[in-house]
Amino acid sequence: xxxxxxxxxxxxxxxxxxxxxxxxxxxxxxxxxxxxxxxxxxxxxxxxxxxxxxxxxxxxxxxxxxxxxxxxxxxxxxxxxxxxxxxxxxxxxxxxxxxxxxxxxxxxxxxxxxxxxxxxxxxxxxxxxxxxxxxxxxxxxxxxxxxxxxxxxxxxxxxxxxxxxxxxxxxxxxxxxxxxxxxxxxxxxxxxxxxxxxxxxxxxxxxxxxxxxxxxxxxxxxxxxxxxxxxxxxxxxxxxxxxxxxxxxxxxxxxxxxxxxxxxxxxxxxxxxxxxxxxxxxxxxxxxxxxxxxxxxxxxxxxxxxxxxxxxxxxxxxxxxxxxxxxxxxxxxxxxxxxxxxxxxxxxxxxxxxxxxxxxxxxxxxxxxxxxxxxxxxxxxxxxxxxxxxxxxxxxxxxxxxxxxxxxxxxxxxxxxxxxxxxxxxxxxxx
Amino acid sequence: xxxxxxxxxxxxxxxxxxxxxxxxxxxxxxxxxxxxxxxxxxxxxxxxxxxxxxxxxxxxxxxxxxxxxxxxxxxxxxxxxxxxxxxxxxxxxxxxxxxxxxxxxxxxxxxxxxxxxxxxxxxxxxxxxxxxxxxxxxxxxxxxxxxxxxxxxxxxxxxxxxxxxxxxxxxxxxxxxxxxxxxxxxxxxxxxxxxxxxxxxxxxxxxxxxxxxxxxxxxxxxxxxxxxxxxxxxxxxxxxxxxxxxxxxxxxxxxxxxxxxxxxxxxxxxxxxxxxxxxxxxxxxxxxx
Numbered sequence: 063x064x065x066x067x068x069x070x071x072x073x074x075x076x077x078x079x080x081x082x083x084x085x086x087x088x089x090x091x092x093x094x095x096x097x098x099x100x101x102x103x104x105x106x107x108x109x110x111x112x113x114x115x116x117x118x119x120x121x122x123x124x125x126x127x128x129x130x131x132x133x134x135x136x137x138x139x140x141x142x143x144x145x146x147x148x149x150x151x152x153x154x155x156x157x158x159x160x161x162x163x164x165x166x167x168x169x170x171x172x173x174x175x176x177x178x179x180x181x182x183x184x185x186x187x188x189x190x191x192x193x194x195x196x197x198x199x200x201x202x203x204x205x206x207x208x209x210x211x212x213x214x215x216x217x218x219x220x221x222x223x224x225x226x227x228x229x230x231x232x233x234x235x236x237x238x239x240x241x242x243x244x245x246x247x248x249x250x251x252x253x254x255x256x257x258x259x260x261x262x263x264x265x266x267x268x269x270x271x272x273x274x275x276x277x278x279x280x281x282x283x284x285x286x287x288x289x290x291x292x293x294x295x296x297x298x299x300x301x302x303x304x305x306x307x308x309x310x311x312x313x314x315x316x317x318x319x320x321x322x323x324x325x326x327x328x329x330x331x332x333x334x335x336x337x338x339x340x341x342x343x344x345x346x347x348x349x350x351x352x353x354x355x356x357x358x359x360x361x362x363x364x365x366x367x368x369x370x371x372x373x374x375x376x377x378x379x380x381x382x383x384x385x386x387x388x389x390x391x392x393x394x395x396x397x398x399x400x401x402x403x404x405x406x407x408x409x410x411x412x413x414x415x416x417x418x419x420x421x422x423x424x425x426x427x428x429x430x431x432x433x434x435x436x437x438x439x440x441x442x443x444x445x446x447x448x449x450x451x452x453x454x455x456x457x458x459x460x461x462x463x464x465x466x467x468x469x470x471x472x473x474x475x476x477x478x479x480x481x482x483x484x485x486x487x488x489x490x491x492x493x
Numbered sequence: 494x495x496x497x498x499x500x501x502x503x504x505x506x507x508x509x510x511x512x513x514x515x516x517x518x519x520x521x522x523x524x525x526x527x528x529x530x531x532x533x534x535x536x537x538x539x540x541x542x543x544x545x546x547x548x549x550x551x552x553x554x555x556x557x558x559x560x561x562x563x564x565x566x567x568x569x570x571x572x573x574x575x576x577x578x579x580x581x582x583x584x585x586x587x588x589x590x591x592x593x594x595x596x597x598x599x600x601x602x603x604x605x606x607x608x609x610x611x612x613x614x615x616x617x618x619x620x621x622x623x624x625x626x627x628x629x630x631x632x633x634x635x636x637x638x639x640x641x642x643x644x645x646x647x648x649x650x651x652x653x654x655x656x657x658x659x660x661x662x663x664x665x666x667x668x669x670x671x672x673x674x675x676x677x678x679x680x681x682x683x684x685x686x687x688x689x690x691x692x693x694x695x696x697x698x699x700x701x702x703x704x705x706x707x708x709x710x711x712x713x714x715x716x717x718x719x720x721x722x723x724x725x726x727x728x729x730x731x732x733x734x735x736x737x738x739x740x741x742x743x744x745x746x747x748x749x750x751x752x753x754x755x756x757x758x759x760x761x762x763x764x765x766x767x768x769x770x771x772x773x774x775x776x777x778x779x780x781x782x
């Protein structure tokens with residue numbers, strides 16, 4: 063009779079230990095929470111990038127913290143942030159309270175990241191953002207430094223620089239159009255999904271596009287989850303647009319490209335289309351995604367510097383696809399590990415000043431934070447790439463002899479190829 | 494622009510009508526509020542995707558396979574989850590929500606959240622006064638007409654159709670007249686989900702597949718059904734084109750507010766319900782009963 067009671071007691075004690083975590087076992091590890099929409103490519107990028115960093119650091123013996131080496135231990139948290147803000151905040155709470163992670167990397171949707179950021183700041187935990195672009199997330203650091211100093215954005219650069227880079231891409235394509243088919247003032251349809259990060263970009267586009275020698279044909283704001291945009295496309299065709307300036311991070315990017323490709327609408331798609339950054343884009347569009355151009359971080363065969371190739375090729379070898387920008391959790395964790403080493407401590411307050419002084423070469427260029435913990439954009443620092451789907455392959459097309467200022471040197475990264483206008487566009491407009 | 498609005502209304506209205514009629518049919522006959530209706534549509538879409546791209550069969554054959562599979566799935570679901578609780582309408586409603594979520598999670602598990610697509614049954618496009626229209630879009634309009642005519646003929650001219658109409662009018666009397674009411678309900682559900690699958694086959698080549706794709710159409714379909722009058726097929730048909738018209742007007746007249754198209758459609762539904770709580774054809778339907 064006693065045996066079952068003893069067994070039950072042991073079992074319950076075991077379950078209790080499992081439920082509340084095992085601080086003794088975890089004492090020699092640095093726990094890093096990786097938070098993102100894990101059922102989607104963005105979250106997979108977060109996790110895969112983090113896995114690579116973990117393995118690289120642990121294979122080298124771990125992170126030097128004072129006089130001992132500590133291994134990295136990742137904790138995966140599915141924020142489900144595309145569908146539920148509550149899931150996102152719950153996932154962050156669980157990471158910080160149940161899993162008791164030392165640091166967090168990841169996040170994707172601005173709306174969710176703002177809420178998750180607050181939770182991380184409540185616990186004074188360093189949170190390295192690897193997905194959300196809205197400038198306001200970093201502006202909070204400047205507005206209330208003591209509270210938000212534990213937040214740093216690793217990728218992408220903020221939406222104003224995203225807009226600035228996109229305008230450069232837009233002007234480049236406008237110039238190619240003028241040369242190729244003689245359209246003096248190409249008309250641009252601005253199409254941005256209805257999300258927080260897009261608002262400032264749409265406003266900036268309306269102001270800046272005319273300054274680029276282009277003309278605004280109209281603004282369309284479909285839902286980010288729209289699975290049919292035929293109505294919008296009919297209206298855009300009626301507006302005689304030559305270029306569609308896309309600002310998409312969600313499903314609508316696939317829908318748009320697919321329906322444009324199927325109808326062979328004579329327009330060039332330029333801008334940001336997060337779905338088009340992924341290897342699965344051609345399958346998602348049923349092969350209709352050719353000639354879509356988007357800003358991106360990585361592309362097969364394109365190198366910012368000597369660090370890019372080993373990372374991209376290692377990622378492709380391990381996961382069978384080109385890393386999306388959310389895989390820069392890799393850079394985030396490497397940066398964190400080095401900062402811990404330099405600070406000689408796991409204490410966030412000691413690591414923050416090290417990160418603030420960071421000015422090092424990374425896989426996407428020279429990396430440095432501004433006063434709001436936002437990555438610095440520009441020649442010599444981060445620029446990102448312009449990539450285009452050509453014959454079913456994603457290739458780098460920008461910067462190609464780009465000059466940031468008239469007196470500045472030309473920039474062309476290794477592996478860049480010329481941009482191509484859709485053949486049906488040339489067919490329609492070639493005189 | 495008027496021409497564009499009409500064409501967009503016809504395309505979107507046909508999609509909503511196809512979905513709403515299947516939903517209305519099972520509600521009218523068996524009082525089953527099948528929230529999983531659009532989830533069956535999603536399952537059909539993934540079956541077509543799997544058949545075409547993974548098994549490499551012809552899209553037409555993949556469509557047939559998907560319809561049969563979804564019918565079998567509908568039958569199993571009815572027998573296991575709906576029939577035992579059929580007399581409790583609220584319980585059925587909750588059970589079908591659970592079913593839809595189970596389908597969603599299973600699809601997520603099998604196919605992941607990556608976006609997919611299915612091939613058009615007729616590739617290519619037609620240029621009408623400067624605007625390109627995909628043949629698949631025209632097929633949707635034509636299919637809606639054919640399917641609706643088929644459903645009407647089936648209900649009006651066949652013995653099973655007669656039994657379905659009789660059961661819809663009065664379940665108890667139909668039972669007393671020797672009709673197996675439970676069997677009629679089961680067959681109606683199978684027909685209803687087959688309609689969902691057929692809708693998927695016709696509409697989804699225009700769209701993008703993901704495991705959550707059933708939610709958006711569900712809201713619009715419910716709005717169409719409520720606007721038209723619960724259980725009224727005629728109401729569903731009219732409601733579908735009315736809401737599609739409101740959506741098209743929003744996109745063409747307020748392009749910056751294109752994301753509001755569903756909200757405006759739902760507001761119109763609420764407005765109509767305030768003036769006519771039974772929906773557009775609710776009274777006529779009740780009188781028929």
